[in-house]
Amino acid sequence: MSLIDARDLTVRLGGTLILDRVSLSVEPGEIITIVGPNGSGKSTLLRALIGAVPLASGSVTRAPGLRIGYVPQRLHVDPSLPLTVRRFLSLPRPEADAAIADALSRAGVEGLAGRQVGALSGGQLQRVLLARALLGRPQLLMLDEPTQGLDQPASAAFYRAIEAARADLGCAVVMVSHDLHVVMSASDRVICLNTHICCEGHPEVVASAPAYRALFGDGTMGTLALYRHHHHGHSHDDDGGPVPAQGCDHDHS
Numbered sequence: 001m002s003l004i005d006a007r008d009l010t011v012r013l014g015g016t017l018i019l020d021r022v023s024l025s026v027e028p029g030e031i032i033t034i035v036g037p038n039g040s041g042k043s044t045l046l047r048a049l050i051g052a053v054p055l056a057s058g059s060v061t062r063a064p065g066l067r068i069g070y071v072p073q074r075l076h077v078d079p080s081l082p083l084t085v086r087r088f089l090s091l092p093r094p095e096a097d098a099a100i101a102d103a104l105s106r107a108g109v110e111g112l113a114g115r116q117v118g119a120l121s122g123g124q125l126q127r128v129l130l131a132r133a134l135l136g137r138p139q140l141l142m143l144d145e146p147t148q149g150l151d152q153p154a155s156a157a158f159y160r161a162i163e164a165a166r167a168d169l170g171c172a173v174v175m176v177s178h179d180l181h182v183v184m185s186a187s188d189r190v191i192c193l194n195t196h197i198c199c200e201g202h203p204e205v206v207a208s209a210p211a212y213r214a215l216f217g218d219g220t221m222g223t224l225a226l227y228r229h230h231h232h233g234h235s236h237d238d239d240g241g242p243v244p245a246q247g248c249d250h251d252h253s
């Protein structure tokens, strides 16, 4: 059984169409990466899958009792707030010291339990947020641009921790990422979102797209090229059936 099954998920916020008939299912243990331009609905999609956003139409079915660990894009913590990592990880529910130590270790930051949350570096805080998500031994880990603002070694370490957690817990991972090396190397499936799913497929399929080759040919400019690829309008001139997208190099003109 799928962990999550979304059918024609449609979300409107403030009268604006944010997600248009998005269908996807998440299978146990798979890693799905969601890419797309700013404002394309990636965060909203994660929140809708969790059930934190009302749907205008469509449905989201979660496996009964599904345990989800969610790592937000960022969390602002007032540096003057006295709050240790241990206490932070015990909110809202008290957790045993051993469980906290285990989660911190899985996230690769054992030894931080006594530190002040407000004094952590960006990379440490993201790993503590990962530890928090891992505490509930999730079947599904959802991460919203978790390495934003981290340097390359810190990002790489973060993703290694995610992979280790998946290997260990067997959890599925759905993440939003702009880190295309990760997208291409660590994902079972890549979904490119632009209000609707504009293309999806195995990384190799996406990698065969000219836009992806442009990425590695042109360095960071290639990153922009990927995000600019054929992001066509949102009008559907078809009957709303399955998106026939397999790669990122098609257009719908």
Ligand SMILES: Nc1ncnc2c1ncn2[C@@H]1O[C@H](COP(=O)(O)OP(=O)(O)OP(=O)(O)O)[C@@H](O)[C@H]1O
Residues within 6 Å of the ligand: 013, 014, 016, 018, 036, 037, 038, 039, 040, 041, 042, 043, 044, 045
């Ligand atoms: N509560 C809200 N009310 C109205 N519009 C909203 C609300 N939340 C988000 N939006 C709009 O929905 C669109 C999608 O936002 P979302 O954060 O899902 O995009 P995103 O792809 O995650 O963007 P980014 O890459 O910049 O993080 C944006 O245009 C945003 O302004």
